Amino acid sequence: xxxxxxxxxxxxxxxxxxxxxxxxxxxxxxxxxxxxxxxxxxxxxxxxxxxxxxxxxxxxxxxxxxxxxxxxxxxxxxxxxxxxxxxxxxxxxxxxxxxxxxxxxxxxxxxxxxxxxxxxxxxxxxxxxxxxxxxxxxxxxxxxxxxxxxxxxxxxxxxx
Amino acid sequence: xxxxxxxxxxxxxxxxxxxxxxxxxxxxxxxxxxxxxxxxxxxxxxxxxxxxxxxxxxxxxxxxxxxxxxxxxxxxxxxxxxxxxxxxxxxxxxxxxxxxxxxxxxxxxxxxxxxxxxxxxxxxxxxxxxxxxxxxxxxxxxxxxxxxxxxxxxxxxxxxxxxxxxxxxxxxxxxxxxxxxxxxxxxxxxxxxxxxxxxxxxxxxxxxxxxxxxxxxxxxxxxxxxxxxxxxxxxxxxxxxxxxxxxxxxxxxxxxxxxxxxxxxxxxxxxxxxxxxxxxxxxxxxxxxxxxxxxxxxxxxxxxxxxxxxxxxxxxxxxxxxxxxxxxxxxxxxxxxxxxxxxxxxxxxxxxxxxxxxxxxxxxxxxxxxxxxxxxxxxxxxxxxxxxxxxxxxxxxxxxxxxxxxxxxxxxxxxxxxxxxxxxxxxxxxxxxxxxxxxxxxxxxxxxxxxxxxxxxxxxxxxxxxxxxxxxxxxxxxxxxxxxxxxxxxxxxxxxxxxxxxxxxxxxxxxxxxxxxxxxxxxxxxxxxxxxxxxxxxxxxxxxxxxxxxxxxxxxxxxxxxxxxxxxxxxxxxxxxxxxxxxxxxxxxxxxxxxxxxxxxxxxxxxxxxxxxxxxxxxxxxxxxxxxxxxxxxxxxxxxxxxxxxxxxxxxxxxxxxxxxxxxxxxxxxxxxxxxxxxxxxxxxxxxxxxxxxxxxxxxxxxxxxxxxxxxxxxxxxxxxxxxxxxxxxxxxxxxxxxxxxxxxxxxxxxxxxxxxxx
Numbered sequence: 001x002x003x004x005x006x007x008x009x010x011x012x013x014x015x016x017x018x019x020x021x022x023x024x025x026x027x028x029x030x031x032x033x034x035x036x037x038x039x040x041x042x043x044x045x046x047x048x049x050x051x052x053x054x055x056x057x058x059x060x061x062x063x064x065x066x067x068x069x070x071x072x073x074x075x076x077x078x079x080x081x082x083x084x085x086x087x088x089x090x091x092x093x094x095x096x097x098x099x100x101x102x103x104x105x106x107x108x109x110x111x112x113x114x115x116x117x118x119x120x121x122x123x124x125x126x127x128x129x130x131x132x133x134x135x136x137x138x139x140x141x142x143x144x145x146x147x148x149x150x151x152x153x154x155x156x157x158x159x160x
Numbered sequence: 161x162x163x164x165x166x167x168x169x170x171x172x173x174x175x176x177x178x179x180x181x182x183x184x185x186x187x188x189x190x191x192x193x194x195x196x197x198x199x200x201x202x203x204x205x206x207x208x209x210x211x212x213x214x215x216x217x218x219x220x221x222x223x224x225x226x227x228x229x230x231x232x233x234x235x236x237x238x239x240x241x242x243x244x245x246x247x248x249x250x251x252x253x254x255x256x257x258x259x260x261x262x263x264x265x266x267x268x269x270x271x272x273x274x275x276x277x278x279x280x281x282x283x284x285x286x287x288x289x290x291x292x293x294x295x296x297x298x299x300x301x302x303x304x305x306x307x308x309x310x311x312x313x314x315x316x317x318x319x320x321x322x323x324x325x326x327x328x329x330x331x332x333x334x335x336x337x338x339x340x341x342x343x344x345x346x347x348x349x350x351x352x353x354x355x356x357x358x359x360x361x362x363x364x365x366x367x368x369x370x371x372x373x374x375x376x377x378x379x380x381x382x383x384x385x386x387x388x389x390x391x392x393x394x395x396x397x398x399x400x401x402x403x404x405x406x407x408x409x410x411x412x413x414x415x416x417x418x419x420x421x422x423x424x425x426x427x428x429x430x431x432x433x434x435x436x437x438x439x440x441x442x443x444x445x446x447x448x449x450x451x452x453x454x455x456x457x458x459x460x461x462x463x464x465x466x467x468x469x470x471x472x473x474x475x476x477x478x479x480x481x482x483x484x485x486x487x488x489x490x491x492x493x494x495x496x497x498x499x500x501x502x503x504x505x506x507x508x509x510x511x512x513x514x515x516x517x518x519x520x521x522x523x524x525x526x527x528x529x530x531x532x533x534x535x536x537x538x539x540x541x542x543x544x545x546x547x548x549x550x551x552x553x554x555x556x557x558x559x560x561x562x563x564x565x566x567x568x569x570x571x572x573x574x575x576x577x578x579x580x581x582x583x584x585x586x587x588x589x590x591x592x593x594x595x596x597x598x599x600x601x602x603x604x605x606x607x608x609x610x611x612x613x614x615x616x617x618x619x620x621x622x623x624x625x626x627x628x629x630x631x632x633x634x635x636x637x638x639x640x641x642x643x644x645x646x647x648x649x650x651x652x653x654x655x656x657x658x659x660x661x662x663x664x665x666x667x668x669x670x671x672x673x674x675x676x677x678x679x680x681x682x683x684x685x686x687x688x689x690x691x692x693x694x695x696x697x698x699x700x701x702x703x704x705x706x707x708x709x710x711x712x713x714x715x716x717x718x719x720x721x722x723x724x725x726x727x728x729x730x731x732x733x734x735x736x737x738x739x740x741x742x743x744x745x746x747x748x749x750x751x752x753x754x755x756x757x758x759x760x761x762x763x764x765x766x767x768x769x770x771x772x773x774x775x776x777x778x779x780x781x782x783x784x785x786x787x788x789x790x791x792x793x794x795x796x797x798x799x800x801x802x803x804x805x806x807x808x809x810x811x812x813x814x815x816x817x818x819x820x821x822x823x824x825x826x827x828x829x830x831x832x833x834x835x836x837x838x839x840x841x842x843x844x845x846x847x848x849x850x851x852x853x854x855x856x857x858x859x860x861x862x863x864x865x866x867x868x869x870x871x872x873x874x875x876x877x878x879x880x881x882x883x884x885x886x887x888x889x890x891x892x893x894x895x896x897x898x899x900x901x902x903x904x905x906x907x908x909x910x911x912x913x914x915x916x917x918x919x
Contacts, residue, residue, distance in 0.1 A: 039189035040182020042397070044347040045430040049846035052347050080182035097176040100812035103820060104638025105179025106347040106397030112180065131854040138846065140345055140398050141638045142816060143823030144854040 011072040014082025024070035029053045031069050032079060040080035040109045044138065051137035054110035055079050061114045061136075078116075080109035087159045088119050095154035096147075103141035111137045115151045125155045164720055165650025165657055167875055170812035173643040174662060175395065175636070186397050187367040188351040192423035195353065196225050198415040199272045199426070200249075200260040201279050202435055206288035206505040206839025207301070208254050213262055214280035221278060223271030226418050228263040233414060235383025239406045241373065242769075243312075243472035245304065246508070248381050248410040254283060255303055256470035256505050257839045258436030265415050265424065288505040288839060292444055292465050295504045303470060303503035312468055313476035313501040315766030317483050319557040320494030325459035329450030333530040337447070339519045339889070339907045341467075341834035342440035342827075343433075343843075344512055345851045346637075348397020350407035350437060351427040354416040361388040362413055367396050369404040369635050370675035371665045381410045382417065389413075393665040399637030400824070401511035402438050404677050405473055434844045438510035439834060441478055442467040443519035449527045455537050457546045459494040460555065462486045464520065466501045466509070473510030475501045477770045481605060482516030484771060487555020488524035489566040489603040489778055490546040495555045506836055511677060513821065514885035517604050518828065522907060525600040525890030529897060539894065540579065543601045543780075544570045557761035558772045563878060565804030565868035566601055569780035572802040572863060573599055578782055585784065586899075594787045595797075596899025598891040601780050604883035605773035606679035607754050612769050614680060614754040617671035618688035620649060620696050622746040626721060626735030627659040628696075630689065633673035634681045635665055639881050640813045641681040645689055647809060648874060652693035656720045659734075671749065679777060679879025682809070684754050686874035692750035699748065703741060704732040755872050775870060777880045778804040781822070781887030785895040792915025794892065796826060796858050801884055804865045807876030811864065814880065818862040821884025827852045829889040833908050 007024040010017070013036075022031055029046075032038045032055070044052035046065050053064040056078035057071075083089035092112055095101070102108050111134060118125065118133045130151045131144070139147065165171065178184045203210075215227040230237060230251040237251065238244040250259050262279050266272035289295040289303065295310040303310055326332055352366030362384065368374055371391040379386035396403060408426045415424040428436065448461040464482060468475030479501040486497045514521075532539035547567040553559050573579050582597040589595040608614040619631035630649050636642040642662045650660045663669070673685050701716045704723035708730055710716070715727045723732045738746060757774045764771050784798040801818050808814045831850040835842040843849035869876030893904045902917045 033189070034191050037191075038182075039185065039191075042186075042347065043188075044349075044397075045846055047430065047845055050347060050430075084181060093177065093180045096180045097172045100170070100173070100176075100816055102173060102176040102179050103640065103816055104346070104348070104396060104398045105175065105184055106186065106638075108179050109182045127859070134854045136853075138347065138851060138853060140347055140400070140824065140851065141820045143819035143821075143852075143857055143860050145819045145857075145859050146812075146816065148854065148859070 007070065009069050009073045011074060012076045014078055015085060022069050024068065026069045028064040028067040028069060028072060032064060038079055038081050042106050042109060052107055052110045054113045054137060056113055056117055059117060059120065061117050078113065080112060083112060089116055091157060091159065092116055092119065092154045095150040099150040099153055100146040101142065101150035107137060107139040111139065111147055119155055125152065127152060162656030162658060162720065164654045165647055165660065167647050167651045167809050168807065170810060171647065173640055173813065174646040174657065175642060184395050186348055187365050187394055188348050188397065188427055190353045190365055192353055195423035195425045196265045196267065196419050197269055197272045198412060198424050199264050199276055200411055201262040201276050202257060203250065203254040203259045203261050203281065203283060204257050205254060205283055205285060206257060206290055207286040208283035209286055210250060210252050210254065210261060211284055212282040215262065218275040218278040221271055221275045223267040224275045225265040225267060227275065228414060228418060232418065233382065235381055237381060239377050239381045239410050240472055241405045241474055244380060246471040248414055256507055257841060258507055260411065263411055263415060265419060290505055292467050292502055292504065295502050303505060307503060310503040311500060312472055312503055313479060313766065315480060315483060315499050315764065317495060317497040317556050317764050319763045322459045322461050322494040322496035325494035326450045329458050330453040331531060331534045332448060332450040333527055333534055334448045335527060335530060335905060337445045337523045337526060337905045339443045339522055340832065341442045342512065342832050343834050343849055344400040344402030346398025346400060346402060349428045349430060349433040350403065352408045352412050353423055353425045354412040355419065355423045356416050356421055361390060362416060363390050364409065364412060365392040365394060366409055367403055368393050368409065369399045369637055369677060371635060371667055372672040373675060374406060374409050375667060377406045378409055378413045382413055391667045393635045395664060396635060396637035399676065400513045401515065401677060403637065404511045404675050405438065407437065431844045434849060435841045438473060439507050440512040441509040441516065441519065445520065445523040447523045447527045449531055451531055451535065453535065455535055455542045455545050457490055457492045460487050460492045462497045464499040466499065466516065467504050467506060468501050469504055469506040469508040471508045473508050475509060476768060478511065478516035480767050480770050482520045484556045484605065484773060485517045485603060486520040486524060488528065489548050489601050491548055491552050492555050505839065507841065513824065514604055514882040518825065518886045518889065521602055521886040522889045522893065526893055529894045540570060540574055540599050544574065547601065556772055557763035558757060562775045563806050563868040563870040565865050566603060566778035568865045568867055569778055569802040569804050570601055572865060573780045573782050573800065576800060578784060578798055578800050592789045594789060594899040596785055596895040598783050598893065598895030598898060599780065600887050600891045600894065602883055602886040603776045603778045604679065604886060606683060606775045606777060606879040607773060608678055608680065609770035609773045610757055610760060614674060614684055615752060616673035616685040616688040617749060617751045618685055618692040619671060619747065619749050620692045622696065622734065622738050624738050626733060626738050627661060628653060628655060630660065630662045631670040632662050633665050633670035634685045635676040637676055639681065639817060643813060644682040644686060644809050648686055648689050649693050652690065653697055654718045654720065659720060679881050682877065683873050683879050684752065688750050688752040690874055692748045695750065696748045700737060703737055707732055775878050777878055777883040779883050779887060781891045783891040783895050785892060785899060787896065787899050787914060789918065792911035792918060794830060794909065794911065794914065799858050799860045801860065801887060802863045802865060803880055803883060804868055805880035806868060806870035806873050806878040807866055808864050809875060809877050814864055815862045817881050818884045819860045822860045822888055823852050823857050825885045825888030826857055829892040829907065829909055831908050831910065
């Protein structure tokens with residue numbers, strides 16, 4: 001598709017109605033990072049293997065490097081920039097900070113978005129289930145222990 | 161008033177919240193307006209002579225701004241940390257698949273990709289040496305004409321008389337081992353932005369571990385004045401050694417020289433990273449180890465061949481550090497350790513966490529188990545009996561006068577239930593599963609070592625609002641040194657978290673303090689920062705006394721946000737003090753040089769720099785594994801890492817380093833293997849180059865041994881960023897032996913390797 005072709009795409013972004021005009025085949029990660037300046041979502045591979053670009057689409061973790069802008073139309077998108085707007089998100093951020101789950105921090109936003117969907121699912125969570133849910137998000141710094149700790153603690157704490 | 165920051169406590173990292181909320185800006189997050197994109201064309205062959213580069217078709221692609229080749233490079237066109245041998249753009253010879261031959265500047269990524277695919281390169285293939293065997297064969301073609309035998313370095317450590325001593329041994333074991341190429345696989349690939357400033361200077365923001373040294377590399381390669389180069393190094397999305405030395409820097413600078421003052425952005429794809437990024441050296445090892453019947457080690461003979469790839473980078477230094485650690489953390493009176501650092505037409509091997517040491521740890525720790533088996537001794541007892549103590553000479557002949565806690569680490573393992581209850585646990589293995597337990601001793605030097613200035617210049621500033629700014633000069637690639645500085649400053653100045661800020665390195669406002677590497681970041685800069693903070697504290701108390709018309713400084717104390725005169729209760733807010741002080745009064749600089757070995761033993765020949773080291777972190781690791789007899793698949797059930805890093809400044813960050821090092825080590829042990837065939841990297845993504853995911857590693861348990869504070873270190877600490885990486889490969893290999901009597905001598909220990917040797 002030609003880059004000259006532009007489309008108007010409307011979606012909810014972190015709770016705000018959003019409209020943007022862009023090539024409909026633009027990668028979502030480029031739309032977010034480059035066009036909208038939302039650089040909290042990271043690109044680690046560009047081929048759907050590392051999970052660093054995970055966003056929530058209608059509440060479900062999706063890889064923004066494998067999606068095009070048109071797929072956002074009339075959907076509900078959440079990125080790390082909006083994470084502190086919900087009580088669950090704040091709890092998760094606090095847990096990541098307090099339990100040492102952040103090192104270089106490059107995988108962190110996506111790790112949190114995946115964990116946020118998991119927390120909202122309200123399924124009973126043990127460490128094995130948390131590890132399984134996070135298995136599509138690579139981290140090279142932490143060895144995952146403290147990330148699992150953080151999600152476990154966030155799941156155990158009541159919402160304030 | 162918030163509580164002041166304290167050391168030796170698990171306080172949250174100061175960078176955690178901005179990172180967790182997506183607010184931390186990495187180099188790759190910078191998208192300047194109207195920036196050009198730069199991309200390099202990689203040659204794609206193992207060795208060859210460039211006959212022609214035809215850019216006509218590519219130049220016609222809409223949106224292409226410039227296409228540069230070697231003739232556009234001013235200056236030496238050579239980069240490299242010590243040996244300047246790596247072209248920015250190749251002139252006529254290419255030496256590995258990632259060698260860059262052209263640089264495209266384009267308006268969009270589409271134009272860039274199209275142009276790169278339309279450059280016609282005509283390369284006459286030359287005979288390539290793609291393995292250690294080929295490179296060392298007689299008559300092998302040379303990677304560099306001026307390096308006969310394809311040798312970058314050849315060195316020897318000799319202590320005592322190993323040859324004669326072997327005759328006095330009751331038991332001698334012998335073995336050959338090999339380790340694979342490992343990729344750093346940081347999640348933020350190599351990236352940065354640059355432009356020429358109106359004053360003729362070059363400004364670059366880049367993901368780098370060595371901002372100050374980058375200036376010299378760029379200046380040398382491109383014929384610029386290093387003083388006119390400013391490097392800004394924001395937080396890195398991982399480094400592990402792979403961003404120590406120029407990656408994008410010289411290409412970006414070259415692009416900026418041809419962009420008419422526009423910003424240029426370069427961001428390597430994951431594929432480009434695997435092809436052109438630096439790697440860990442593959443290594444071949446031959447070991448002989450001899451002991452008395454009671455287990456006392458007597459003699460060691462080791463030969464090591466490190467495959468350093470096409471260019472020097474820090475290859476010789478990597479090999480030398482491996483040689484220095486080849487005898488393990490044990491007392492061996494007679495050693496002979498010979499190393500060859502060999503060029504091949506493979507990707508460039510350079511610095512990576514545990515710099516040459518994790519290779520030899522696989523060798524010596526496998527040998528220790530083989531020796532224990534021969535002597536019918538318990539492998540942990542054998543290690544404890546021979547563990548280095550303060551005052552001993554290590555395998556390189558250096559007398560240890562600093563913190564030495566290896567024996568305590570091993571004894572902690574001996575006392576731990578995971579070790580004590582191993583027999584019952586193994587006996588309870590389910591059907592078709594075999595269980596094994598492996599132990600190892602590990603160590604890793606900290607600092608640059610002899611012959612290299614290991615120094616730092618710390619800077620702390622009182623800002624006009626009465627808060628403090630630490631001008632960090634050593635990149636934080638995620639290890640948390642900037643939080644350590646935050647804690648040190650807060651602790652000494654008695655300030656709460658809101659009053660201490662840390663700025664990441666900027667060569668314009670911070671001062672040269674070396675690279676973020678070698679377990680030296682917190683140690684070296686921290687030493688300088690302590691002095692700077694103490695002097696800042698004294699100065700503020702002095703100025704407060706001046707304002708309060710006190711006869712002397714007695715009774716004045718620094719509190720969060722103010723100085724208080726305790727006897728009278730009178731206070732001076734720091735904001736008021738800052739307003740009364742001149743800019744130069746509000747800044748303190750302090751410098752330090754790390755201690756070096758005063759009695760260098762005459763044991764080493766062929767070493768250029770980096771020998772010997774005087775400070776080591778130590779550890780002892782235990783792993784419990786389960787092997788599926790039907791598939792050879794290994795499950796890591798438990799992992800315990802006991803570490804001596806002197807006094808711990810922040811227990812949470814200490815665990816982060818240990819757990820992360822073990823996880824990277826488990827990747828090295830079980831799955832990571834960069835495969836290059838006929839000059840092509842076959843593992844160019846995360847489906848072919850596997851790194852551990854959350855299901856591949858257990859809840860790694862870290863225990864700190866704090867009984868051996870390092871007197872020269874900030875508040876008793878020594879660097880532990882690397883030591884944990886060394887344990888997993890030999891620990892798993894020893895556990896495989898324990899489980900089913902198979903001695904794995906080649907990493908990674910894949911299911912296929914185990915299955916094919918299963919009796």
